[in-house]
Amino acid sequence: MLIGGHVSPAGGLVKAFHRGVERDCDAIQIFNQSPRAWRLQHYRPDDVEEFRRLLAGGPVRAIVLHAIYLINPASKDETVRRKSLEALAHALRVGDQVGAHGVVVHPGSQVGEPLDESIDRVGEAIRIVLSESERCPLLLENTAGAGGTIGRSFDELARLIELGGGDPRLGICLDSCHMFAMGFEVCTADELSGTIERCIEVVGAERLGCVHVNDSKASFGSNRDRHAPLGEGEMGREALAAFYSEPRFEDLPVIFEGPGLEGRGAALADIEIARGLREEGLRARGLAR
Ligand SMILES: [Zn+2]
Numbered sequence: 609m610l611i612g613g614h615v616s617p618a619g620g621l622v623k624a625f626h627r628g629v630e631r632d633c634d635a636i637q638i639f640n641q642s643p644r645a646w647r648l649q650h651y652r653p654d655d656v657e658e659f660r661r662l663l664a665g666g667p668v669r670a671i672v673l674h675a676i677y678l679i680n681p682a683s684k685d686e687t688v689r690r691k692s693l694e695a696l697a698h699a700l701r702v703g704d705q706v707g708a709h710g711v712v713v714h715p716g717s718q719v720g721e722p723l724d725e726s727i728d729r730v731g732e733a734i735r736i737v738l739s740e741s742e743r744c745p746l747l748l749e750n751t752a753g754a755g756g757t758i759g760r761s762f763d764e765l766a767r768l769i770e771l772g773g774g775d776p777r778l779g780i781c782l783d784s785c786h787m788f789a790m791g792f793e794v795c796t797a798d799e800l801s802g803t804i805e806r807c808i809e810v811v812g813a814e815r816l817g818c819v820h821v822n823d824s825k826a827s828f829g830s831n832r833d834r835h836a837p838l839g840e841g842e843m844g845r846e847a848l849a850a851f852y853s854e855p856r857f858e859d860l861p862v863i864f865e866g867p868g869l870e871g872r873g874a875a876l877a878d879i880e881i882a883r884g885l886r887e888e889g890l891r892a893r894g895l896a897r
């Protein structure tokens with residue numbers, strides 16, 4: 609398991625790598641550009657080259673890019689759609705350059721439009737952005753199900769993959785907080801195992817690309833996406849420990865996004881908690897070394 613945290617890319621990729629090292633991360637996640645603006649960000653070639661050299665040597669061994677939240681490939685609005693496709697294709701090309709494990713994206717929102725048509729638009733958008741980039745996987749994140757957000761169930765994620773052409777580059781990112789808020793049974797190791805079993809039946813084991821482990825400020829089934837620091841929310845240590853020890857997540861980046869204990873991004877103290885939760889989870893499963 610590549611345990612990691614979401615870090616800032618301020619100052620470039622090499623800086624982000626070192627933030628990961630300082631936080632004892634095996635993997636990092638960054639927004640590939642400012643999440644509040646459409647402006648595309650390009651990393652300097654020397655920064656990319658040095659970053660790839662560092663990544664090959666570790667201890668941070670994987671990078672996940674998070675696409676910006678403004679992206680909505682389900683939108684009917686031509687301007688939003690054009691900007692969304694441009695930003696998403698750009699994120700995938702940056703992913704190609706830096707050797708990213710994948711680009712995580714929230715699949716979009718219906719904004720009052722019928723679900724089927726919205727999903728069709730996302731599927732078409734996926735095919736376009738994949739054709740405009742080379743290699744980097746595109747990972748569709750499950751949502752908490754608030755107000756028309758698409759990707760709330762395994763069936764919806766599977767449908768998006770199918771409409772996206774079923775390309776081997778397509779996968780999913782499961783977020784623990786979103787699953788809990790959506791009412792998935794994830795509160796013990798047994799519950800989580802059963803839920804992941806169903807996920808694999810519907811979506812396919814090879815599609816599991818990344819995991820976000822966040823605690824939830826909002827209650828079970830509330831459909832509200834409110835992250836809490838690990839162990840400070842409604843999910844409980846047993847659930848979080850189950851995520852950090854789930855055997856089918858063993859080869860994946862498992863990212864804590866935050867906010868952390870200090871109320872900001874992931875800090876060293878948060879990653880220490882994550883590693884403690886992993887030990888607890890492995891012991892509870894009888895898998896401790
Ligand atoms: Zn997430």
Ligand SMILES: [Zn+2]
Nearest residue numbers: 785786833835
């Ligand atoms: Zn979230």
